[in-house]
Amino acid sequence: MAYAVKDYKTEVWVDWCPGCGDFGILNAIHQALAALQLPPHKVAVFSGIGCSGKTPHYIGTYGIHTLHGRVLPVATGFKLANPEMTVIAVGGDGDGYGIGAGYFLAAGRRNVDLTYIVYNNGVYGLTKGQASPTLPKGVQTKSLPEPNLMEALNPIAVALGAGYTFIARGYAYDVRHLRDLIVAAIQHRGTALIDVLQPCPTYNNIYTREYYNARVYKLEETGYDPVVHNPTDEKEIVEKKAQALLKAYENGDRIPIGIFYRVERPTLEDELAARLPHWGKALANLEPIYQRDLTPLLDELR
Amino acid sequence: MPKRFVSWMIGGPQGSGINVAAETLAKAFSRGGLYVFANIEYHSNIMGKHSYYRVRVSEDPIHAPVEEVHLLAALDEETLFGDHHHNPEFPTHHGHVHEVVPGGGIIYDADLGDIRDRLKRDDLRLYPVPYFEMIRRALEPFGKAAEYRQYDIMRNTVALGATLAILDYDFDLVAEVIREQFKGRRARLADMNIQALRVTYDYVHEHFGNDFPWKVRRRERRGDHILIRGVQAVALGKLQAGLGVQTYYPISPATDESTYLEAVQSKYNVVVIQTEDEISAINMAVGAAHAGARASTSTAGPGFALMPEGIGFAAITEAPGLVVFLYQRGGPSTGLPTRTEQADLGFALHPAHGEFPHIVIAPGDVVEAFYDSFEAFNWADRYQMPVIVLVDKYLASSYITVPRFETRHLVIDRGIRYQPAGQRDGYLRHAVTESGISPWVVPGTEGVVFWTTSDEHNPKGHISEGVLHRMEQMDKRMRKLELAAREIPDSKKFTLHGPADAQVTLVGWGTTKGAILDALEELSALNGLTFNFLQIRMMRPFPAEPVGAILRRARRVILIENNYSGQLGNLIREMTGFRIPHRVLKYDGRPFTVNEILEGVRRALENDEERIVMISSEAREVIPWPTR
Ligand SMILES: Cc1ncc(C[n+]2csc(CCOP(=O)(O)OP(=O)(O)O)c2C)c(N)n1
Ligand code: SF4
Ligand SMILES: [Mg+2]
Numbered sequence: 001m002a003y004a005v006k007d008y009k010t011e012v013w014v015d016w017c018p019g020c021g022d023f024g025i026l027n028a029i030h031q032a033l034a035a036l037q038l039p040p041h042k043v044a045v046f047s048g049i050g051c052s053g054k055t056p057h058y059i060g061t062y063g064i065h066t067l068h069g070r071v072l073p074v075a076t077g078f079k080l081a082n083p084e085m086t087v088i089a090v091g092g093d094g095d096g097y098g099i100g101a102g103y104f105l106a107a108g109r110r111n112v113d114l115t116y117i118v119y120n121n122g123v124y125g126l127t128k129g130q131a132s133p134t135l136p137k138g139v140q141t142k143s144l145p146e147p148n149l150m151e152a153l154n155p156i157a158v159a160l161g162a163g164y165t166f167i168a169r170g171y172a173y174d175v176r177h178l179r180d181l182i183v184a185a186i187q188h189r190g191t192a193l194i195d196v197l198q199p200c201p202t203y204n205n206i207y208t209r210e211y212y213n214a215r216v217y218k219l220e221e222t223g224y225d226p227v228v229h230n231p232t233d234e235k236e237i238v239e240k241k242a243q244a245l246l247k248a249y250e251n252g253d254r255i256p257i258g259i260f261y262r263v264e265r266p267t268l269e270d271e272l273a274a275r276l277p278h279w280g281k282a283l284a285n286l287e288p289i290y291q292r293d294l295t296p297l298l299d300e301l302r
Numbered sequence: 303m304p305k306r307f308v309s310w311m312i313g314g315p316q317g318s319g320i321n322v323a324a325e326t327l328a329k330a331f332s333r334g335g336l337y338v339f340a341n342i343e344y345h346s347n348i349m350g351k352h353s354y355y356r357v358r359v360s361e362d363p364i365h366a367p368v369e370e371v372h373l374l375a376a377l378d379e380e381t382l383f384g385d386h387h388h389n390p391e392f393p394t395h396h397g398h399v400h401e402v403v404p405g406g407g408i409i410y411d412a413d414l415g416d417i418r419d420r421l422k423r424d425d426l427r428l429y430p431v432p433y434f435e436m437i438r439r440a441l442e443p444f445g446k447a448a449e450y451r452q453y454d455i456m457r458n459t460v461a462l463g464a465t466l467a468i469l470d471y472d473f474d475l476v477a478e479v480i481r482e483q484f485k486g487r488r489a490r491l492a493d494m495n496i497q498a499l500r501v502t503y504d505y506v507h508e509h510f511g512n513d514f515p516w517k518v519r520r521r522e523r524r525g526d527h528i529l530i531r532g533v534q535a536v537a538l539g540k541l542q543a544g545l546g547v548q549t550y551y552p553i554s555p556a557t558d559e560s561t562y563l564e565a566v567q568s569k570y571n572v573v574v575i576q577t578e579d580e581i582s583a584i585n586m587a588v589g590a591a592h593a594g595a596r597a598s599t600s601t602a603g604p605g606f607a608l609m610p611e612g613i614g615f616a617a618i619t620e621a622p623g624l625v626v627f628l629y630q631r632g633g634p635s636t637g638l639p640t641r642t643e644q645a646d647l648g649f650a651l652h653p654a655h656g657e658f659p660h661i662v663i664a665p666g667d668v669v670e671a672f673y674d675s676f677e678a679f680n681w682a683d684r685y686q687m688p689v690i691v692l693v694d695k696y697l698a699s700s701y702i703t704v705p706r707f708e709t710r711h712l713v714i715d716r717g718i719r720y721q722p723a724g725q726r727d728g729y730l731r732h733a734v735t736e737s738g739i740s741p742w743v744v745p746g747t748e749g750v751v752f753w754t755t756s757d758e759h760n761p762k763g764h765i766s767e768g769v770l771h772r773m774e775q776m777d778k779r780m781r782k783l784e785l786a787a788r789e790i791p792d793s794k795k796f797t798l799h800g801p802a803d804a805q806v807t808l809v810g811w812g813t814t815k816g817a818i819l820d821a822l823e824e825l826s827a828l829n830g831l832t833f834n835f836l837q838i839r840m841m842r843p844f845p846a847e848p849v850g851a852i853l854r855r856a857r858r859v860i861l862i863e864n865n866y867s868g869q870l871g872n873l874i875r876e877m878t879g880f881r882i883p884h885r886v887l888k889y890d891g892r893p894f895t896v897n898e899i900l901e902g903v904r905r906a907l908e909n910d911e912e913r914i915v916m917i918s919s920e921a922r923e924v925i926p927w928p929t930r
Contacts, residue, residue: 073585294538294542
């Protein structure tokens with residue numbers, strides 16, 4: 001049975017502002033799920049809190065809308081308890097790089113097989129446009145009473161340091177390109193980050209559709225090779241990271257999108273599979289767990 | 303009949319192995335058919351600060367420490383005379399000599415010289431043992447005698463050897479326990495230690511009389527017993543319950559439980575994950591619970607203080623199978639990281655903003671910790687609400703002989719599950735039902751999907767701020783608590799120990815249970831009054847009616863709590879209107895001794911005191927065991 005894009009949609013009214021970049025991201029997710037023909041009951045979408053956090057309600061898979069900043073821990077716990085599921089986490093830039101920054105780092109270190117899509121709009125949309133961690137210093141978007149006081153964080157650079165094994169940037173208004181990135185991210189074994197440039201027409205009057213349309217270009221069209229071909233070669237890893245870092249800081253007249261860095265490393269699941277005799281199924285359905293015999297442990301306590 | 307017992311204490315700097323010596327002795331006692339209760343006091347420090355371990359042993363079951371010491375083994379000077387030399391301005395203690403009973407003994411390093419003047423008492427038996435000389439002699443057969451100073455760590459074994467000789471206990475049993483500790487390539491260390499044990503044992507027999515009045519003899523005991531620590535009992539209960547995922551961030555005194563689980567994870571298929579902080583720990587557990595696993599996180603106050611948001615999230619999304627273990631320690635803030643307290647009852651009862659149902663259970667001892675840890679997961683599944691198991695540092699480190707846990711009657715109940723009815727069948731994760739329970743489903747089930755959110759929602763799990771959706775969801779969630787209150791039997795909620803019509807009723811919760819039970823027997827024998835003990839175990843849903851009825855019927859009521867304000871007393875007043883007139887309290891970070899219960903009850907009854915505050919015998923004279 002083939003799944004159509006409409007099989008991944010819901011009846012729920014989408015309550016984003018007209019023209020919001022989030023629509024593009026949502027469409028790209030729908031299309032990616034259809035492209036991969038993933039059965040809806042085998043996919044779970046998690047979100048943080050924010051405009052972006054509404055996403056799961058608009059997707060016809062399992063949808064768990066969590067707390068502000070905590071989407072990665074919740075998604076990680078879910079995935080470890082039920083490794084058969086395809087897990088996608090989404091959230092805002094405030095959610096992921098601000099209040100959730102600690103989890104953003106730890107997720108890179110853990111390398112659980114999941115995809116994390118960050119809606120990077122430079123603002124806190126749902127709380128009416130305060131500066132987010134990616135808004136550059138000195139910039140004054142519409143609802144800021146004064147220019148922004150702090151430097152911007154570079155998500156790609158941080159992700160490189162944190163150990164993400166798939167790092168990409170997408171653009172909300174290039175849906176087809178973003179769809180392909182999401183497909184590649186889901187297919188990647190390990191934690192995949194896609195930072196998505198997402199215009200917020202309501203609060204961010206600086207980093208707009210026009211701004212990005214004039215600047216974005218595709219890395220893959222320049223012959224850029226993001227892949228570490230020998231993942232056991234530490235030297236190649238560092239070289240590929242250095243190359244990605246240079247690209248990450250290219251944010252003037254030309255802004256790259258596409259895959260910045262990619263490497264195959266053992267996932268946390270691989271490590272657990274080596275430790276646990278019955279790894280791989282939903283723990284909830286794992287019979288041995290319900291029939292544990294404590295005799296050997298009790299015997300040790302004599 | 304009052305119990306006969308022998309009380310031994312070993313003291314020394316952290317890192318000197320007092321725990322190994324104490325636990326070896328406890329194990330040898332317990333295997334020798336005796337009952338042991340042992341507990342450690344230690345600093346939040348890795349090396350050097352003073353720690354001590356009490357081992358109480360009896361032919362009858364015992365459940366708590368006493369403060370008098372029959373035999374004290376000192377690995378250092380501080381154990382005898384306190385820390386004036388490190389802390390001249392603000393010394394923290396004056397040693398343990400004053401806790402030794404008249405006629406009792408002290409084992410110490412002969413290198414300290416003549417200590418008789420400094421002891422300021424002459425009613426003790428002194429056992430100066432040249433520790434390093436013992437180590438040197440022990441190393442001779444191994445050709446290492448010249449390096450004896452490097453084997454400083456064996457001082458604890460020397461103290462143990464002297465102990466065995468003085469108490470006249472079974473040498474071979476102790477040797478057997480030591481042998482088990484050093485297996486494989488470390489077997490040679492076992493031989494060295496057993497040699498040190500032997501050399502000291504012989505030395506003490508040779509140099510001192512065999513007149514110590516408190517001897518310990520092995521005996522036959524009926525039934526299968528284990529010697530177990532609180533953290534192990536909790537971990538075993540969780541394993542038996544089918545725990546799938548355990549998350550944790552390291553914190554005393556909760557970590558040991560997680561590391562125990564991690565050590566057995568490959569035998570039992572438990573996913574144990576050390577997270578980046580406690581916010582992650584709780585949320586990861588909630589995520590695992592939503593995936594259908596039985597999930598848990600274990601922490602102490604400072605970690606629990608980071609969890610409210612996640613607990614509220616679990617409550618509003620009705621995650622099944624989530625149990626949080628809170629090991630109380632001295633607060634507030636970092637407080638007393640390695641000391642005990644019962645001061646988080648109020649916190650556990652109000653663990654997040656807003657109103658939501660949850661269950662709080664407080665096991666009173668190691669045995670209840672096992673069974674309650676098991677049962678907590680059944681409740682978490684059945685009622686799809688967070689369950690908090692309230693334990694403490696004292697329980698975590700209590701080491702006690704108990705009957706081997708019986709597991710055959712334990713039944714895993716995963717609650718009411720949804721039966722899918724074909725493709726896209728319109729499953730409602732938060733369906734409004736009469737009981738309040740919305741059947742849950744394991745994600746991945748063919749043909750089913752669901753949504754849920756930390757926002758208020760409609761039955762389908764989509765955000766809704768509609769007045770009627772709010773009302774029906776709120777009411778249905780709270781109905782689950784009423785259901786839990788009806789379904790969970792009273793026997794899980796409270797226990798009235800002793801005669802129902804006693805003249806005096808003691809009221810307590812959690813780990814004061816052991817000291818109160820041990821005191822109960824003494825009290826009845828002493829005062830000619832009859833006593834019973836009302837132990838409250840379930841704090842929410844609170845058994846207000848039966849507890850209120852018992853208290854209103856009682857003649858004299860005394861509250862005993864390991865905190866400053868009497869939090870259970872306040873809860874009882876809130877829930878039943880009953881005001882308990884006497885409060886025996888303790889908040890110096892140490893658990894109640896049996897002596898303190900006896901004394902507190904005496905003062906309440908004889909002097910009619912309302913607020914009686916106990917301070918540990920570390921900082922005062924011992925309360926003499928009542929003579930009759
Ligand atoms: C703990 C906590 N603090 C604050 C908030 C309020 N809050 C809701 S959304 C939001 C920021 C959203 O910004 P972002 O994550 O960038 O998402 P966007 O709306 O831009 O998609 C904040 C601060 C909250 N929900 N929880
Ligand atoms: S505030 Fe911005 S991010 Fe939020 S929905 Fe409106 S346009 Fe989109
Ligand atoms: Mg944002």
